[in-house]
Amino acid sequence: MERKIIRQVTGYRTQDGAGVNLVRVLANRTTKDYDPILMLDSFDSTNPDDYTAGFPLHPHRGIETISYIYHGKMVHRDSLGNEDAISDGEVQWMTAGSGILHEEQLPASERMLGVQLWLNLPAKDKMTEPAYQSIKRSEIPEIELENGKLRLLAGEYKGTKGFTSSYLPLDYYDIHLNANSFVIETERNRSVMIFTLLGNAYIGGELVKEKTAVKLSEGDYVQLGAAEEKAQILFVSSLRLNEPIAWGGPIVMNTREELKKAFDDLEKGTFLQKAISYK
Numbered sequence: 001m002e003r004k005i006i007r008q009v010t011g012y013r014t015q016d017g018a019g020v021n022l023v024r025v026l027a028n029r030t031t032k033d034y035d036p037i038l039m040l041d042s043f044d045s046t047n048p049d050d051y052t053a054g055f056p057l058h059p060h061r062g063i064e065t066i067s068y069i070y071h072g073k074m075v076h077r078d079s080l081g082n083e084d085a086i087s088d089g090e091v092q093w094m095t096a097g098s099g100i101l102h103e104e105q106l107p108a109s110e111r112m113l114g115v116q117l118w119l120n121l122p123a124k125d126k127m128t129e130p131a132y133q134s135i136k137r138s139e140i141p142e143i144e145l146e147n148g149k150l151r152l153l154a155g156e157y158k159g160t161k162g163f164t165s166s167y168l169p170l171d172y173y174d175i176h177l178n179a180n181s182f183v184i185e186t187e188r189n190r191s192v193m194i195f196t197l198l199g200n201a202y203i204g205g206e207l208v209k210e211k212t213a214v215k216l217s218e219g220d221y222v223q224l225g226a227a228e229e230k231a232q233i234l235f236v237s238s239l240r241l242n243e244p245i246a247w248g249g250p251i252v253m254n255t256r257e258e259l260k261k262a263f264d265d266l267e268k269g270t271f272l273q274k275a276i277s278y279k
Contacts, residue, residue: 002246003186003219004204007033010212011042018057019107025195025213028247031120034193035217035240036168038063038252039118042197042211043072044108048108055104060096061262061270062126062252064119064167067092067104068153068174068234070197072112077103079272082132091135091153093163097121097128098273099265113232115197123243123254125167127273147180147225155237175236177201181225190215190237194224199231 011025024041044049057077067074073087078094079101086092094102101152106112121128141152141160152162155171174197175184181202186192197215202225208214216222224233245252246259253259265271 001219002204003126003192003216003222005151005206005208005214006217008208008212008213009214010209011040011166012245016041016169017104018053020053021050023211025211028245030213031245031247033089034122034213035242036238037117037189037193037236038120038247039116039213040195040213041116043106043112043114043116044197044211046111048112050121051106052108054106057101057103058250059099059101059266060120060250061099061271062258064121064165065094066091066117066119066154066171067114068116069112069114070134070174070232072109072114073107075105075107076102076132076134077147078132078151080130080132080221083133084132086136089137089140089151091163093133093135093154095121095128095131095166095249097125097130099262099271100130101272102132105267106261113172113197117236118252119170119238120241120245120252121167122241122245126253126258128167134201139163144184145177147178147182148176148230150175168238168241171237175224175233177226177231177233178222179226179229181223183221183223185221185236186219188218188220189239191240192222193236194222195234195236197232197234200227201231201233202227203233212213213241267269
């Protein structure tokens with residue numbers, strides 16, 4: 001059975017961090033349909049003033065943040081003592097778990113183009129140990145397609161394996177397409193979202209404009225193609241959690257009581273259960 005679009009969300013311009021201009025596509029109003037993806041922010045600018053203010057030190061609990069920088073650079077520091085940078089075509093994967101503080105700086109580049117996803121953690125893993133992982137270009141398989149290529153950011157594609165998530169199963173592909181149609185097979189029970197990063201695309205026979213996230217119906221495959229000469233889309237496949245969500249700023253738990261405890265922990269200085277300090 002072919003998957004079809006059941007919802008489209010086009011992003012809106014906003015600011016976050018210390019004044020970073022971005023396009024917010026998914027947020028607390030879309031959690032039910034796009035479960036387990038909580039948030040999707042898109043960055044696309046040739047003006048460094050739009051993003052170099054960065055994201056100063058801030059907390060997270062109960063989620064994983066996955067940043068994909070196709071063009072540009074992101075520098076990461078966190079309360080576990082990690083200091084790292086990713087650049088063109090690389091991924092930053094952070095498990096907030098029980099609690100982490102981190103900062104992200106975005107140095108000036110010719111173009112800043114990328115996406116950050118917030119992936120929900122199952123209730124049983126909300127307070128898991130925090131962790132950080134970067135996925136470098138050498139660790140990302142590139143698979144040639146008849147009408148483009150697929151960069152395997154995480155998961156598996158037709159027997160080729162990439163970085164594996166420790167909690168929810170996640171297939172994350174960066175697909176570069178030309179105008180010819182391409183069929184991608186999917187597991188029927190998976191929750192599938194596609195984001196048009198660059199260019200308009202045909203998804204399940206419908207025209208989808210750039211910077212739009214679409215949720216697909218259940219099915220075994222979906223047909224994709226660029227609307228013009230080329231398009232770049234991000235394909236994300238995982239499992240629905242169907243769990244309650246209590247969301248407050250950078251913290252996402254399952255109940256209001258858990259959310260309140262998280263902010264109480266921040267006030268009391270007991271938020272970090274595993275951490276080292278840095279200056």
